[in-house]
Amino acid sequence: MSAPNNQYDPVEVTPLHPDEVARMRHEALAAIAAASTLEELKQVRLAHAGDRSPLALANREIGALPPSARADAGKRVGGARREVGEALKQRQAELEEERDARVLVEEAVDVTLPTGRLPQGGRHPVTTVAERMADIFVGMGFEVVEGPEVEAEWYNFDALNFLPDHPARTMQDTFFVESPSGGESGLVLRTHTSPVQVRALLERDLPVYVVAPGKTFRTDELDATHTPVFHQLEGLVVDEGITMGHLKGAIDEFVHGMFGSGLATRFRPSYFPFTEPSAEVDMECFVCRGASVGDPANPCRTCSSEGWIEVGGCGVVNPRVLTAAGVDTDRYSGWAFGLGVERTLMFARGVEDMRDMVEGDVRFTSAFGMEI
Incomplete structure (x- = not known):
């Protein structure tokens, strides 16, 4: 300036x-x-x-x-x-x-109109998948039955032909319930829904056609493919003239109803204390239908390019189980199967991490809506 x-x-x-x-x-x-x-x-x-x-x-x-x-x-x-x-x-x-x-x-608001403040909820997909699985078997004439989650060791192990020294009885697999005095109570958190099958045989007249969906407990670490609390659907048939052929037909009907028609199934020899003979059930991959096997250029994440997916276990009911429930093994025979609900959900809806099912994040459940 x-x-x-x-x-x-x-x-x-x-x-x-x-x-x-x-x-x-x-x-x-x-x-x-x-x-x-x-x-x-x-x-x-x-x-x-x-x-x-x-x-x-x-x-x-x-x-x-x-x-x-x-x-x-x-x-x-x-x-x-x-x-x-x-x-x-x-x-x-x-x-x-x-x-x-x-x-x-x-921006005028009519305060007399009903509000929609609460977001629409959603049923948990584990519940809806379990109900759908049970509905498929109800359509085949099965009855849905339930049992207690805190179960007597006799129902959970002894009646199902688990010997006293069977590894499944140890703390590595089973949650034992302590008595008020601090000693053994003879109770466990059921490790499978098979005890419901024993209860059905004791409480119902033959023949028996039942499925038992429910929550089970094992001492597993929570990770992408395991959880200490999970759900199973087990089925039991006890009647005259029952064979493995009837079992194969029921499994095929379930696979077609849950994953789509035309899918093949197969049995692989296995071992379960409560069935003899026993088998693991595989179904044809519903995504690649086996086309990814031996084709590195087109891998399949669902079946890991193996062409088959493990569904569950099954077999002819061990005569010792029938005898424990008071069934005449000379007249009656039967078969049983066990299917994982979370595993079925992972395959049917593309869920990759089992932790998403148990962490309670509403963003996970709301994506499935109010599916019935």
């Missing part, structure tokens, strides 16, 4: 000339009046009342004038700036009032 100059004529300084100050004031007031929104008014304020506005720059020139000329120029520029500031304040109030009135109309 230059020093005062006594020979400087303020009339010849363009930004401070009365006509120029009047022009800048007029342009500012016109822009303010033309602003139709608060955002536009903000831009007008920066252009005509900000630090780099014409009136602000003119105000800086006053210091370079002779002392005798500063007062008149200051009154002229200061008056224009005050007028612009008052116009901005008034227009701000007008636009805010218009905005508030518009919001009351555009």
Whole structure:
């Protein structure tokens, strides 16, 4: 900024000339009046009342004038700036009032209408899959039965031909229930739903065609494919003339109803204390249908390119189990099977991590909706 100059004529300084100050004031007031929104008014304020506005720059020139000329120029520029500031304040109030009135109309809420604050819930997919599995067997004439989750060792082990030294009885597999006195209570958290089969034989007249869905417990670590609390659906048939052929037909019907028609199944020899002979059940991969086997270019994540998926276990009921339930083994025979509900859900709905089923995140269950 230059020093005062006594020979400087303020009339010849363009930004401070009365006509120029009047022009800048007029342009500012016109822009303010033309602003139709608060955002536009903000831009007008920066252009005509900000630090780099014409009136602000003119105000800086006053210091370079002779002392005798500063007062008149200051009154002229200061008056224009005050007028612009008052116009901005008034227009701000007008636009805010218009905005508030518009919001009351555009965002009006009818408080008499029913609200939808609560989000729509969803049934847990483990429940819906278990019900669907049971429904398939109900369609074949089976009856759904239930039993206690805290079970006597006799029902859980002894009646099912588990010998006293069987590994499944150890703490590595079974949750034992302690008695109030601290000793053995003879109770366990059931490790399978097979005890319900024994109860069905004891409580019902023959023949028996039942399925037992329910929660089971084992001392497994929680990871992507294991959980200490899981669900099974076990089936039992005891009647005259029952063979493995009938079992194969029932398993085929389940696979077709759950995963799609035309899928082949196979039995692989296995061992279970309560069935003899016993078998593992495999079904043809419902995604690649075996086409990925031996084809590295087209791997299948569902069956790991093996072409088969393990479904569960089955077999002819061991005569010792029938005898424990008071069934005449010379007249009656039967078969049983066990299917994992979580495993079926993983295959049927593409769930990859079993922890998603038990952590309680509503984002997981809501994706399945209210499926029945």
